[in-house]
Amino acid sequence: MLRVGIIGVGYWGPNLVRCFSDLENCKVTAVCDQDHDQLLRIKDRFPSVYPMENFDALLDRALVDAVVIATPTATHHELTMKALEHDLHVFVEKPLAKTSAECRELVQKAEERNRTLFVGHVFLHSAPVIKLRELIESGELGNINYISSRRLNLGPVRRDVSALYDLAPHDISMMLYLTGQKPVSVSCSGFDRLNPGIHDVCNLSMRFEGNRMGMVHVSWLDPRKERVLTVVGDKKMAVYDDLDQEKIKVFDKGIDKPEQFSGDFADFQIAYRYGGSYSPFLREREPLKAECAEFVRCVLEGDVPLTDGVNGLNVVEVLEAADHSLQRGGQPIEIASLDQITVGAP
Numbered sequence: 001m002l003r004v005g006i007i008g009v010g011y012w013g014p015n016l017v018r019c020f021s022d023l024e025n026c027k028v029t030a031v032c033d034q035d036h037d038q039l040l041r042i043k044d045r046f047p048s049v050y051p052m053e054n055f056d057a058l059l060d061r062a063l064v065d066a067v068v069i070a071t072p073t074a075t076h077h078e079l080t081m082k083a084l085e086h087d088l089h090v091f092v093e094k095p096l097a098k099t100s101a102e103c104r105e106l107v108q109k110a111e112e113r114n115r116t117l118f119v120g121h122v123f124l125h126s127a128p129v130i131k132l133r134e135l136i137e138s139g140e141l142g143n144i145n146y147i148s149s150r151r152l153n154l155g156p157v158r159r160d161v162s163a164l165y166d167l168a169p170h171d172i173s174m175m176l177y178l179t180g181q182k183p184v185s186v187s188c189s190g191f192d193r194l195n196p197g198i199h200d201v202c203n204l205s206m207r208f209e210g211n212r213m214g215m216v217h218v219s220w221l222d223p224r225k226e227r228v229l230t231v232v233g234d235k236k237m238a239v240y241d242d243l244d245q246e247k248i249k250v251f252d253k254g255i256d257k258p259e260q261f262s263g264d265f266a267d268f269q270i271a272y273r274y275g276g277s278y279s280p281f282l283r284e285r286e287p288l289k290a291e292c293a294e295f296v297r298c299v300l301e302g303d304v305p306l307t308d309g310v311n312g313l314n315v316v317e318v319l320e321a322a323d324h325s326l327q328r329g330g331q332p333i334e335i336a337s338l339d340q341i342t343v344g345a346p
Ligand SMILES: NC(=O)c1ccc[n+]([C@@H]2O[C@H](COP(=O)([O-])OP(=O)(O)OC[C@H]3O[C@@H](n4cnc5c(N)ncnc54)[C@H](O)[C@@H]3O)[C@@H](O)[C@H]2O)c1
Pocket: 007, 008, 009, 010, 011, 012, 013, 032, 033, 034, 035, 038, 053, 055, 069, 070, 071, 072, 073, 075, 093, 094, 095, 120, 122, 166
């Protein structure tokens, strides 16, 4: 039985307390938040947890084997490092930390201490994303040309990080997982109206090897909620709409080039393909619950998580390069390391 402590029970943390409490092979023994009122609310809902206001005191009390960190991004590095130094396993919400240098320190510390470092890229545990990956791996979509996504809503507005750092980690983690690649270069433009320097709207584009592209549009200043990711292959195309009942639709659509194309556009006969569409069966499960279960399994069985520290680092490298680009008016920024991601490229 793994004893878990949840740190930070503001907006997101209570969902983690609920999901971990539902698991049979773990027990939420303590909850920590520096805000006393948040602790009172949690204590009302989960009377068996031990509430604490001080993280250091929690570490010293030896109440837990693992901690789950759901505090603001700027605190992730310090709290995760302290927990690892106390030989605890750590689940940390996305993004792993603010900079790639901080991420590398955490990856190294977790290795040194032989502890599980798990990053909350929740969509990699969701049935639609797993299905999309299957569709790509089976070759049904053909060669992937590009992936685009829109993550828009009116709020919640953050004061500590931009929409890029708050929202895009989800889309970046999905695109790296689906392509099995890290981008070669990125560019990003954006718009900060509410708080100077904290962008409310960002447009990120990523170039991958093999002439592939990824485009991400995030905003908390938009009238309608949208959660849509489109994968365009040269055989078929798939759309994942998280707000639709039929979350994935596969379209037998495309544009075929004539086999004997001379290169002269006067000869170019565009052949549009308008085939049918279908919605594949999805083994529905709550992604957050699946994610929590996977963390506990990895700790108990000593497995390396799909969303380990290196995976978290890859996402932060893209964020960091995008942020440099944002500060330079959208100038393309190369990502230094072109290593392929180790987690099973399709
Ligand atoms: N996976 C998802 O879909 C998802 C969704 C929302 C938020 N998140 C992530 O969860 C994290 C928290 O976001 P949130 O929206 O809940 O933020 P929040 O500001 O609502 O809550 C953070 C809580 O942490 C507490 N806290 C801050 N520093 C602390 C410390 N040193 N010790 C103890 N408590 C401390 C604060 O008092 C607050 O209650 C962020 O990393 C965010 O990116 C993930």
